Structures are given as C-alpha cells and as structure tokens.
Amino acid sequence: MSFQPVHFYQTGTFTVGNRLLAQEERSVQANMERTNSLNSGHRACQGCGEALGARYAIDAAMNAARGRLIAANATGCLEVFSTPYPETSWQIPWIHSLFGNTAAVATGIAAAIKVKRQKGQMGDVRVVAQGGDGGTTDIGFGCLSGMFERNDDVLYICYDNGGYMNTGVQRSSATPPAARTATTMPVGPEPGNAFGQGKFVPAIAMAHEIPYVATATVADLRDLEYKVTKAMGMRGARYIHILVPCPLGWGAASQDTIKLARLAKETGIFPVFEAERGEVTGVLKIRRPQPVEEYLRLQKRYAHLFGKKPAVETIARLQAAADKNIRKYGLLDQEAN
Amino acid sequence: MLKQTEGSHAVAEAVGLCRPEVICAYPISPQTHIVEGLGEMVKAGEIANCEFINVESEFAAMSVAIGSSATGARTYTATASQGLLFMAEAVYNASGLGLPIVMTVANRAIGAPINIWNDHTDALSQRDSGWIQLFAETNQEALDLHIQAFKLAEEVSLPVMVCMDGFILTHAYERVDVPTQEQVDAFLPPYEPRQVLDPTEPVSIGAMVGPEAFSEVRYLAHAKQMQALELIPQMAEQFKQIFGRDSGGLTHSYLVDDAETIVVAMGSVLGTIKDTVDDMRSAGEKIGVLGITSYRPFPIESVRTALQNAQRVVVLEKSLAVGIGGVLSTDVRMAMSGLQLHGHTVVAGLGGRAITRKSLRALFGKAIRGELGHLTFLDLDWNVVNKQLERERTKRRSGPAAESMLRDVGVVAARIG
Numbered sequence: 001m002s003f004q005p006v007h008f009y010q011t012g013t014f015t016v017g018n019r020l021l022a023q024e025e026r027s028v029q030a031n032m033e034r035t036n037s038l039n040s041g042h043r044a045c046q047g048c049g050e051a052l053g054a055r056y057a058i059d060a061a062m063n064a065a066r067g068r069l070i071a072a073n074a075t076g077c078l079e080v081f082s083t084p085y086p087e088t089s090w091q092i093p094w095i096h097s098l099f100g101n102t103a104a105v106a107t108g109i110a111a112a113i114k115v116k117r118q119k120g121q122m123g124d125v126r127v128v129a130q131g132g133d134g135g136t137t138d139i140g141f142g143c144l145s146g147m148f149e150r151n152d153d154v155l156y157i158c159y160d161n162g163g164y165m166n167t168g169v170q171r172s173s174a175t176p177p178a179a180r181t182a183t184t185m186p187v188g189p190e191p192g193n194a195f196g197q198g199k200f201v202p203a204i205a206m207a208h209e210i211p212y213v214a215t216a217t218v219a220d221l222r223d224l225e226y227k228v229t230k231a232m233g234m235r236g237a238r239y240i241h242i243l244v245p246c247p248l249g250w251g252a253a254s255q256d257t258i259k260l261a262r263l264a265k266e267t268g269i270f271p272v273f274e275a276e277r278g279e280v281t282g283v284l285k286i287r288r289p290q291p292v293e294e295y296l297r298l299q300k301r302y303a304h305l306f307g308k309k310p311a312v313e314t315i316a317r318l319q320a321a322a323d324k325n326i327r328k329y330g331l332l333d334q335e336a337n
Numbered sequence: 338m339l340k341q342t343e344g345s346h347a348v349a350e351a352v353g354l355c356r357p358e359v360i361c362a363y364p365i366s367p368q369t370h371i372v373e374g375l376g377e378m379v380k381a382g383e384i385a386n387c388e389f390i391n392v393e394s395e396f397a398a399m400s401v402a403i404g405s406s407a408t409g410a411r412t413y414t415a416t417a418s419q420g421l422l423f424m425a426e427a428v429y430n431a432s433g434l435g436l437p438i439v440m441t442v443a444n445r446a447i448g449a450p451i452n453i454w455n456d457h458t459d460a461l462s463q464r465d466s467g468w469i470q471l472f473a474e475t476n477q478e479a480l481d482l483h484i485q486a487f488k489l490a491e492e493v494s495l496p497v498m499v500c501m502d503g504f505i506l507t508h509a510y511e512r513v514d515v516p517t518q519e520q521v522d523a524f525l526p527p528y529e530p531r532q533v534l535d536p537t538e539p540v541s542i543g544a545m546v547g548p549e550a551f552s553e554v555r556y557l558a559h560a561k562q563m564q565a566l567e568l569i570p571q572m573a574e575q576f577k578q579i580f581g582r583d584s585g586g587l588t589h590s591y592l593v594d595d596a597e598t599i600v601v602a603m604g605s606v607l608g609t610i611k612d613t614v615d616d617m618r619s620a621g622e623k624i625g626v627l628g629i630t631s632y633r634p635f636p637i638e639s640v641r642t643a644l645q646n647a648q649r650v651v652v653l654e655k656s657l658a659v660g661i662g663g664v665l666s667t668d669v670r671m672a673m674s675g676l677q678l679h680g681h682t683v684v685a686g687l688g689g690r691a692i693t694r695k696s697l698r699a700l701f702g703k704a705i706r707g708e709l710g711h712l713t714f715l716d717l718d719w720n721v722v723n724k725q726l727e728r729e730r731t732k733r734r735s736g737p738a739a740e741s742m743l744r745d746v747g748v749v750a751a752r753i754g
Contacts, residue, residue: 067536068536069536070408070534070536072404073543079545080545083541083543083544083545084544084545085541085544085545085546088541088544090539090541091539092536092539093534093535093536093538093539093540093541094534094539094540094541094542095403095404095407095534095541095542095543096541096542096543096544097400097403097404097427097430097434097543098400098426098427098430100396100426101396101397101399101400101403101426101427104392104396104397104400104401104404105400105401105403105404105407106404107390107392107397107400107401107404108359108361108400108401108402108403108404108405108406108407108408108410108412109404109405109407109408109534110404111359111361111388111390111401111404111405111410112358112359112388112404112405112406112408112409112410112412113408114388115358115359115386115387115388115410116358116408116409116410118386119386125536142393142394142396142397143393143394143396143397143400145393146392146393146394146397149393150390150391150392
C-alpha cells in the first residue's frame with residue numbers, strides 16, 4: 001500500500017481518511033452503494049449510540065452477505081424507534097416477535113433457509129439477530145444460550161447501553177456498579193447499582209466455545225465493521241457485543257456519545273477484543289490511558305459520586321474493576337507505558 | 338394402510354406425510370413420543386428436507402417455529418400442560434403475526450399440584466390466544482386432524498392446535514388407517530405463505546400498532562376464525578373424498594335428533610359417553626351426545642341447532658374455571674341464548690381421574706330426574722375436601738393443602754382407574 005502510517009494519526013485521533021486507503025479497505029459506510037439497511041428518518045434520540053451501532057453493523061453484514069440478509073429484532077428501543085408503522089426504517093426483511101425470544105426466532109429463520117436451500121428454492125441468505133442488553137443478557141438469555149449451544153448459523157448482535165432505556169432506564173444485568181437507574185436510585189448507604197452483581201455476556205458466550213465472539217464500541221466504527229465482516233465470513237453461532245452510550249439513560253450530552261464510548265475503551269471499563277472458539281485472539285489496545293473518573297464525570301448517572309463529598313472509595317472500586325480488565329485482557333502495550 | 342400403533346406414533350406419521358420443513362421440540366409428557374418419532378424419521382432421512390431442532394424450552398420451541406414459519410417453512414411442534422403455559426407469550430405472538438404453525442397439544446393438567454395426567458385445562462387456557470383449536474376423539478381422528486390442520490392453517494394464515502387427550506390417546510395402541518403419501522399430497526398443496534421474510538422483497542413484520550389500528554387488526558383475527566368456521570366443514574368433506582373417512586368438521590352429533598337430554602363434551606371421553614348413551618337408549622331414555630371438534634372457532638350455530646329441541650343440556654368438561662365452574666359450558670351457554678332449556682355443568686376427569694360409565698349413567702339419570710344442580714364435580718370425594726376445610730378452619734398453620742389431602746386419601750393408586 002502506498003501510504004505512510006503517520007497519516008493515520010495526523011489529526012490526533014483514529015480518524016482515517018478513506019482517500020488514504022486502498023479501495024478494499026474503505027469503510028462500508030463510505031461506499032455510495034451502501035444499503036442504508038437502517039434508513040434515516042427513524043425516531044431514535046439525538047446522539048443515540050444504538051442507532052449508530054446498528055447502522056454500521058447491519059450495513060457491514062449486508063455488504064458481507066451481498067445484500068441477502070434477514071434480521072430478527074428483540075423488543076426494545078431499536079425495534080420501537082425504527083418501526084412506528086406505517087413507517088419503517090428497515091430496508092431489509094425484518095421481524096420483531098417478542099422481547100425474550102430473538103435468538104430462537106433467528107434459529108428458526110436459519111433452519112427455514114437451510115431447508116429452502118436444500119430444495120433449491122432459495123439462495124444463500126444470512127441471518128442476524130439483534131437486541132439491547134435487557135433483551136440479551138436478561139430476558140433473552142435462555143434462548144441466546146440455546147442458540148449458542150446448538151451452534152445455529154446466526155450472528156447475534158447485542159447493543160449494550162447498560163439498562164432498560166426503552167421502559168425508562170431501569171437496571172439490567174449489564175448495568176455497571178454504582179450507576180443510577182430508576183430502580184437503583186442514588187439513595188441510601190450504597191447509592192446506585194450494587195457492586196458484585198451483573199454479568200459480562202461476551203465471556204459467557206466464549207464459554208460456549210462458539211466460532212466467534214467480539215466486543216466493540218461505537219467509538220471505533222472501522223473496528224466494528226471489521227468484526228461484523230469477519231463474523232459474517234464464518235458459519236455457526238457468532239456474537240458481537242457493542243457498547244452503545246445512551247444520552248438519555250446515562251445522563252450525557254448527545255455530542256458526547258462517541259467520546260464516552262472511546263473513554264469506556266481507553267479507561268479499560270469496557271474491554272474491546274475478539275475471540276475464536278473460546279480463546280481471545282486479539283485485543284484493541286488502549287492508546288491513551290485515562291482514569292475512570294474522566295469517563296464517569298461526563299455522566300449524570302454517576303453524579304452522586306461527585307457531590308460535595310466525592311465518593312472516593314466507590315470511584316476507586318470502579319478504577320480497580322477497569323484495572324482488572326486491563327490486566328486480564330492485556331489492554332496496555334508494555335511499550336506504550 | 339391399517340396399522341396397530343400408538344396414538345403418538347400415528348400422529349408422527351401423519352405429520353411426516355405432511356412434508357414438514359422445520360420441526361422443533363422440547364420434551365414434556367405426554368407429548369414426548371410424538372417428537373421422538375419425528376426426530377427419528379428426520380434423522381433416518383424418512384422425512385426429506387426437514388430440520389429437526391432440539392430446543393432449550395417450550396418458549397424457544399414456539400419462537401423457533403415463529404422464525405421458520407415467517408421464512409416460509411411448513412413448521413410443526415408439540416407440547417402439553419406446563420409447556421404450553423411456558424410458551425404462552427409466543428403462542429399469542431404466532432397467531433397475532435398470522436403464522437400457520439401446527440402444534441399438537443397432548444392434553445394434560447396444569448399444576449400446582451403437579452400432575453402429568455389428562456384433562457383439558459392446558460389447551461383451554463389458550464382459548465383466547467387466536468389459535469384454531471381442534472379436539473380429537475380417537476387416534477384415527479388425531480391423525481386425520483393433523484393433515485387437515487396444515488391445510489386449514491395455511492389457508493387462513495392462522496396457527497392450529499390439534500388437541501388430543503394425553504395418555505388416553507397419545508399412549509394408546511389402536512388400529513389406525515395411515516394414508517399414503519399420494520393421498521396426503523392430493524389433499525395438501527405446498528405451503529404458499531401470505532407473508533415471508535425474503536431479501537428480494539423486503540418487508541417488516543411485527544411492527545408496533547397503536548390505538549389507530551389495533552382494533553381493526555384484532556378484528557381481522559376474529560374474521561379469519563369466522564372464515565375457518567366455513568372452511569372446516571368444507572375441508573372435512575374434501576378429506577372424506579380423498580381418504581374415505583368422516584373426520585374433523587365442527588361437531589359430531591350422536592342420536593341428538595329426538596333427544597330430550599343432550600350431553601356436550603370434547604375429546605376421548607365422547608366414546609365412554611356414547612357407550613353410556615347406548616345403554617340408556619336401550620332402557621328407553623331419549624338421550625344423545627354432541628361432540629365439539631372445533632373449540633376455536635366455536636361453532637355457535639351448529640351447537641344451537643343441535644340443542645334447540647332438547648329439554649336439558651349437560652356439559653361434561655375436563656376443565657375447571659376456578660371461581661365460576663365450567664369453561665366449555667360458558668361457550669355452550671352462549672349458543673343456548675334464547676333457548677328454554679336446563680343447563681348443567683359437570684367438571685369431570687381432572688388430572689386423569691377416570692370417568693366411568695357407572696358414574697356417567699348415575700349422573701345423566703339425575704339430570705333426567707331434575708336432580709342435578711348447575712355445577713357438579715363428578716365423583717368428588719367430599720370426605721377429603723371437608724376434612725381439609727375443617728383443618729383450615731381450626732388451625733392457622735394448616736400446612737400445604739395438597740400434601741395433607743393426599744395423606745388423607747391414603748393409597749394414591751386406588752384413586753386412579
């Protein structure tokens with residue numbers, strides 16, 4: 001390739017101008033022929049991380065599937081804001097059944113496609129399932145684990161904004177410790193969500209030893225596109241867990257969505273990695289280490305930690321959790337330190 | 338071909354002949370033998386081009402069925418009892434989306450107390466789910482109804498539940514006539530979906546519908562069931578032409594024309610009732626039977642026509658609407674509106690309690706003599722009930738009721754059969 005690596009960082013960010021890249025390396029979104037699978041005009045909030053993540057993920061999947069893709073969608077923000085009928089933003093065949101059954105619905109779609117292909121009634125059509133963290137880590141978890149365990153030919157994408165935002169910001173099993181939600185209010189001796197609870201579904205997905213598991217954030221959309229494309233190149237059960245900041249639920253400014261996603265990655269709060277058959281095969285290294293405080297301060301859901309008497313101990317516990325991620329996943333390059 | 342076979346296996350063979358494309362299953366008694374049979378047939382290649390999926394719950398079973406049916410595959414599953422309740426949310430969703438899934442319900446009681454034996458409370462709990470519900474009287478009819486169910490489901494684009502009595506039918510070995518593939522192919526055309534997830538013609542299915550159209554969409558579901566009311570007798574007629582058997586239809590009546598007393602019931606108990614009626618007819622009683630095959634849609638007109646010249650109606654049902662009495666009787670009474678006749682609800686056979694000819698004869702005799710009340714629990718052991726009520730009156734911590742009552746009953750096996 002005919003470019004100098006220095007060009008990538010010339011603006012001080014990860015921004016990569018497409019003109020600097022070879023044709024095959026250019027972003028799906030930069031392509032005039034992109035499908036706009038989740039089209040404009042939907043009713044997501046300003047700065048919605050989920051809408052951004054879904055747009056990139058599904059267009060990348062469509063690109064990889066050569067336009068032959070069916071999506072199953074859990075109940076939740078993405079479902080509601082994209083289909084206030086008679087309007088729909090979906091330019092692809094799309095089905096919403098229930099809150100907790102999306103992985104199973106996708107299994108059924110994949111099974112039907114397999115039979116139709118055997119009969120010569122259908123070409124190769126691929127399946128994605130998508131849901132928020134509530135629909136994935138809580139109510140849809142049984143169906144998700146079943147789909148993983150059977151290694152059904154489905155790419156499941158979880159848009160994790162750390163709570164039930166569609167119903168008014170209640171706690172889910174993906175809500176981080178100390179965060180304020182409508183059901184973990186910042187009151188009492190231990191304000192916000194409890195420590196020592198919750199689950200990290202990417203690790204559980206890896207325990208199923210499925211072909212591919214990855215995490216991503218909307219701060220690095222090229223990485224997201226790469227992971228979706230890679231997942232679509234494989235068969236069997238695949239899982240991508242995308243951190244998508246929610247301005248409403250997190251009490252953050254709309255323009256800070258990307259910044260927050262980047263800080264989640266740079267602080268180690270949210271490890272960005274990929275794994276095949278249960279083994280981590282790659283991590284996105286932290287480029288400029290940041291204290292978790294930088295991430296927390298931008299969000300009103302943590303405002304109770306920064307009152308007149310800052311909750312130093314709680315902030316330290318959150319920092320310790322981030323440090324643990326950094327050690328566990330090897331998020332820091334030794335040379336960078 | 339005539340065969341001596343188990344009811345479950347007869348159903349599995351019938352489903353196999355319908356050329357299913359996706360079958361998903363989760364085990365629950367007494368439905369297990371059906372899906373075991375199908376699983377083996379798919380694995381052995383006897384059913385070609387079919388995916389058999391062992392899922393992790395009944396909720397997943399119905400959800401997989403929703404996905405595959407929406408992608409244009411002929412889809413089948415089976416369940417019973419707690420399984421039907423566990424999938425209830427998806428049961429409503431399948432009919433709401435208008436997906437022609439066929440499901441066997443091997444009728445079984447609902448707990449607590451946990452009980453694996455037959456009654457109809459499972460299927461009747463889903464009477465408002467929007468599914469068509471057909472009740473088989475015999476194993477032959479169970480087999481035949483499955484073939485009709487696929488055709489009916491796909492014609493009106495609604496799911497169909499074929500209900501057959503758990504154990505009494507599912508596990509009974511009887512002679513059944515298994516049709517040929519040619520016969521089934523002549524009756525059942527390939528599935529042509531009304532809506533399908535297809536990348537060449539993308540649609541959104543399952544969008545939110547607000548107050549502006551919700552009533553209309555729901556009314557359409559009702560209208561489709563009313564269409565099914567017309568279609569079900571037509572399909573039974575077409576079926577007869579190809580297979581040479583009377584099976585299905587809305588109702589089966591037996592000696593009702595001159596009957597002063599008509600017993601209404603569903604499922605396999607109709608056989609015992611008919612035997613009892615034969616005995617009573619030879620003793621000079623004018624008594625007949627009306628069997629309901631199509632519970633949803635409920636054939637109000639057919640029932641009304643059958644009952645209009647009778648003096649009394651006894652609805653004998655294997656279900657209990659706690660707090661009022663009957664489930665089926667409520668619908669039968671709707672059909673009786675304006676007719677001057679005595680109506681009796683009899684709750685019988687709950688959790689597998691045997692319904693004997695002796696008990697039925699005594700019961701119908703009481704009805705004829707005008708001694709039967711509005712609501713009767715057939716063969717209820719009042720000693721056991723009263724003892725428990727007394728215990729609860731006298732002791733605050735009276736303990737778990739079912740366990741205390743079982744202790745009072747003593748030997749459990751003595752109560753079955």
